[in-house]
Amino acid sequence: MKLIIVESPHKCVTIGRFLGKDYKVMASKGHICDLASNGKMGLGVDVDHDFKPSYLISKDKTGVVNELKAAVRSADEVYLATDPDREGEAISYHLARILGLDVHTTKRLEFHEVTKPAVVKALENPRTIDLKLVKSQETRRIIDRIMGFRLSNILQKKIKSRSAGRVQSVVLKFVVDRENEIKNFVPEEYWTISGVFSDADKNIKAELSAYKGKAIKINCQSEADKIEGELPEEFVVSAIKKEIRNREAKPPFITSTLQQEAFSQFHFSTKKTSTIAQRLYEGIEIDGVPTGLITYMRTDSTRLSDEFIAAGKDYIIEKYGKDYFGKVHMQKSAKNVQDAHEAIRPTDIALTPDRVKEYLTKDEGQLYSLIYDRAIASMMAGRKDSVTTIQLTGNDYTFSCSGSVKVFDGYSKVYGKYEEKESKVDLPSLAQGEVMHKDKIEKLQHFTKAPARYNEGKLVKMMQENGIGRPSTYSPTITNLLDHDYIENQKGALLPTEQGDLTVVKLEEYFPKYMDVSYTARMETELDDIAEGKIDEQKLLSSFWEEFQKYFASAEKNMEKIPPKPVGRDCPKCGAPLVIRKGKFGEFVGCSDYPRCDYIEKQKPEIVPDKTCPRCGKPLVKRAGRKGPFIGCSDYPKCNYMETLEGKEIVLEKKKEVTIPADAPLCPRCHTGHLIEKKSRWGKTFLGCSNYPKCRYIQKEETKKDKE
Numbered sequence: 001m002k003l004i005i006v007e008s009p010h011k012c013v014t015i016g017r018f019l020g021k022d023y024k025v026m027a028s029k030g031h032i033c034d035l036a037s038n039g040k041m042g043l044g045v046d047v048d049h050d051f052k053p054s055y056l057i058s059k060d061k062t063g064v065v066n067e068l069k070a071a072v073r074s075a076d077e078v079y080l081a082t083d084p085d086r087e088g089e090a091i092s093y094h095l096a097r098i099l100g101l102d103v104h105t106t107k108r109l110e111f112h113e114v115t116k117p118a119v120v121k122a123l124e125n126p127r128t129i130d131l132k133l134v135k136s137q138e139t140r141r142i143i144d145r146i147m148g149f150r151l152s153n154i155l156q157k158k159i160k161s162r163s164a165g166r167v168q169s170v171v172l173k174f175v176v177d178r179e180n181e182i183k184n185f186v187p188e189e190y191w192t193i194s195g196v197f198s199d200a201d202k203n204i205k206a207e208l209s210a211y212k213g214k215a216i217k218i219n220c221q222s223e224a225d226k227i228e229g230e231l232p233e234e235f236v237v238s239a240i241k242k243e244i245r246n247r248e249a250k251p252p253f254i255t256s257t258l259q260q261e262a263f264s265q266f267h268f269s270t271k272k273t274s275t276i277a278q279r280l281y282e283g284i285e286i287d288g289v290p291t292g293l294i295t296y297m298r299t300d301s302t303r304l305s306d307e308f309i310a311a312g313k314d315y316i317i318e319k320y321g322k323d324y325f326g327k328v329h330m331q332k333s334a335k336n337v338q339d340a341h342e343a344i345r346p347t348d349i350a351l352t353p354d355r356v357k358e359y360l361t362k363d364e365g366q367l368y369s370l371i372y373d374r375a376i377a378s379m380m381a382g383r384k385d386s387v388t389t390i391q392l393t394g395n396d397y398t399f400s401c402s403g404s405v406k407v408f409d410g411y412s413k414v415y416g417k418y419e420e421k422e423s424k425v426d427l428p429s430l431a432q433g434e435v436m437h438k439d440k441i442e443k444l445q446h447f448t449k450a451p452a453r454y455n456e457g458k459l460v461k462m463m464q465e466n467g468i469g470r471p472s473t474y475s476p477t478i479t480n481l482l483d484h485d486y487i488e489n490q491k492g493a494l495l496p497t498e499q500g501d502l503t504v505v506k507l508e509e510y511f512p513k514y515m516d517v518s519y520t521a522r523m524e525t526e527l528d529d530i531a532e533g534k535i536d537e538q539k540l541l542s543s544f545w546e547e548f549q550k551y552f553a554s555a556e557k558n559m560e561k562i563p564p565k566p567v568g569r570d571c572p573k574c575g576a577p578l579v580i581r582k583g584k585f586g587e588f589v590g591c592s593d594y595p596r597c598d599y600i601e602k603q604k605p606e607i608v609p610d611k612t613c614p615r616c617g618k619p620l621v622k623r624a625g626r627k628g629p630f631i632g633c634s635d636y637p638k639c640n641y642m643e644t645l646e647g648k649e650i651v652l653e654k655k656k657e658v659t660i661p662a663d664a665p666l667c668p669r670c671h672t673g674h675l676i677e678k679k680s681r682w683g684k685t686f687l688g689c690s691n692y693p694k695c696r697y698i699q700k701e702e703t704k705k706d707k708e
Contacts, residue, residue: 003075004109005068005095007082011114014283014290015081018116026071028082032061033094035145043149045142051541053142057098065098072099079126081109081119084341085298086531087472090137092129103129112299113347114283114292136531143523143544147514150552151507158559160582161503162484167469169507170520171477174462175487176496176504178454185450191218192444193227195399197235197392197436202428204436206392206399213398224443230395231441237434238393245404248382249326249411251302252343252375255471256464258297261374263457265418266366267492270456270475276367277344286359292347293356294371298471299341300464304328304375311349312379320413326381345375370418377415384408388427392436403427453493467521499582502562510555513547564592573599605634615641660690670695 002023006012009027016025035044036056046052057065072078080095082088096103107126111118144166151164193208208227210216218224253261258277262268268276277297283290304312309328316325346368353369360368384407392399403425412419430436454462460474469477481487486500496504508515529535564579567589571578576593578601589601605621613620613633620643623632630650633639642650664674673691687699 001075002077003071004079004081008282010282014114015119017290026068028095029064031091032065033057043145047545050538051142068099079107079109084110084112084296086133086137089130089133093134112296112342115347132533133531135537136527139530139537140527154555159502159506159562161499167473168477168480170468170517172481172486172500173504173515175454175494176501179496182450187447190446191224194442195438196440198439199436206401209400210398212396228441231397232394233438235392235394235436237430237432239391240432241389243387245385245387246382249377249380252345252378253371254300254302254343255298256460256474258344259460260457270460271479274475276364280368284359286356293368295342295345297344300471301341302343304343308345315349316380324380328379344371346372373414377411380411383410383412455492466517467524510559511551571599573597613641615639667695667697669697675699
């Protein structure tokens with residue numbers, strides 16, 4: 001039996017089905033270990049001895065590791081087939097190390113789509129673990145651990161901020177800086193002048209664009225009035241320009257552009273897009289066969305495989321005709337792009353959105369159609385429009401207007417439905433030198449607008465353009481900022497909270513280097529250089545640590561500690577002043593003498609106006625939970641109705657009914673329940689009472705010593 005270890009349990013089903021009984025496919029369920037939190041400063045890294053990391057198997061992975069060890073012992077051959085990126089390479093390395101496999105010779109499979117041809121090809125061409133890539137990931141993890149732990153520690157102690165990080169804090173700065181731009185923005189007045197001109201049965205609307213051949217800017221009403229007074233009654237058609245404008249298709253999706261477009265088209269959060277794309281990649285049952293529908297969804301390359309291009313060419317020519325196939329549109333490789341990867345594309349061009357529609361949810365179908373159509377469109381010819389520009393001149397003032405007619409739809413035949421519809425302008429047939437009469441002049445006052453706040457899509461674009469983070473970190477970074485209450489989402493717009501603003505101010509004051517976008521981007525380049533063997537990781541870590549310690553020492557000494565705000569009442573338990581504190585569920589009122597006094601004031605929940613519980617009619621109130629704020633019934637626990645802040649009901653999953661075998665013995669503690677087999681979060685089986693949680697009896701395993 002040959003053993004293949006992947007990351008996702010869902011992949012096990014997909015790959016296992018098409019490889020057959022000679023292979024056993026098991027999942028590590030992501031990372032099986034992480035840096036420990038022991039040693040100096042709890043970093044899990046020996047900063048005094050070559051930054052040697054200390055790894056610890058995660059508690060929730062003990063059972064998984066034991067099962068994998070047992071499978072490895074009985075396997076004839078082991079293949080490591082974790083995801084094709086740095087994180088996946090590191091997972092393979094740690095699997096080999098913990099499972100007793102040789103990290104230099106154990107076979108590593110790399111495939112970018114979960115399909116039978118891709119997996120079989122990988123089995124025929126295995127490689128070994130890329131230790132340089134592992135070293136790059138490990139260096140990144142060590143730097144992120146040091147910055148995350150040390151910055152979070154000092155911010156928690158000084159200003160009660162919950163966390164900070166190398167990428168996270170810079171992204172937060174983007175949001176804070178944009179908000180400051182908006183607050184400091186001073187609108188500027190400007191005016192536009194348009195006119196309607198006619199000649200017999202022809203009329204045209206045009207806008208003032210130039211004076212004496214130079215672009216014109218009107219700053220106030222007096223200027224607009226002066227210009228209006230100088231306009232003649234008749235204008236001459238001074239220029240007619242016709243040209244064919246070619247608009248090329250956009251390249252296929254990478255992680256960041258997919259998240260941006262999914263937000264723009266469907267208002268999907270980055271987290272939702274990532275989750276749906278993961279499902280499409282790992283496999284959906286099509287006609288009873290698990291099928292990976294898209295290639296790996298964490299990528300920064302727009303490259304398409306030769307096989308897909310060949311299949312795409314045949315598909316486009318057969319369906320739309322020869323004229324519709326064009327060049328393959330790929331953007332130039334940006335800095336830090338891993339071109340060994342492919343763009344996000346469908347795995348099989350025959351699996352059209354219509355073909356798989358019945359097997360997908362609405363959201364899955366929308367995202368798959370977007371990916372499919374973008375990949376096809378990227379190989380199609382450009383759209384051609386015939387554009388006519390007409391200029392009317394009188395007394396040195398020039399009015400202009402443009403109109404366009406579609407000559408050839410090209411790629412927009414497929415992707416046009418996702419693009420903004422252009423307002424059609426029909427222009428009459430005019431001849432140069434023709435005289436037009438001025439019928440109407442309209443003056444409009446305008447004011448420049450402040451830059452728009454970021455939404456999730458635009459924030460991802462900022463991260464990509466500035467080289468901040470990696471495709472795998474875009475969505476988690478934004479999610480962390482939201483979860484830690486550094487930013488909030490108001491109808492799609494991202495705003496910094498008071499705490500987020502304070503965090504950026506303090507980090508910029510005491511850790512300016514690490515809040516510099518160029519530094520963070522340069523660090524990404526240096527980590528790439530480690531993967532290519534250009535930089536020694538020890539030198540990079542030593543240089544980073546030495547400089548970081550200086551900044552940290554200064555911050556520890558000089559950053560002022562912000563005391564909790566008093567509320568003007570005394571603690572009923574000990575008499576000390578009550579203050580506003582911060583916890584994982586937000587702010588609360590507690591005793592200032594904590595931890596000697598643990599008094600916490602119970603807060604009355606905020607009643608939601610004009611809404612009552614649809615089940616019992618009692619008022620609805622705002623509550624806070626582990627996953628954030630929500631709305632619930634005020635008569636809880638008698639009524640457990642809940643809904644999101646947007647008003648969508650939250651349906652709790654029903655507990656599975658416990659099946660008690662006929663021969664199950666009675667519980668020796670409560671004598672009403674029975675002992676049944678259960679499984680712990682670590683995958684270990686044990687006998688426990690069926691009356692849990694009322695009775696928490698667990699039967700102890702009989703050890704060898706007990707038997708003796």
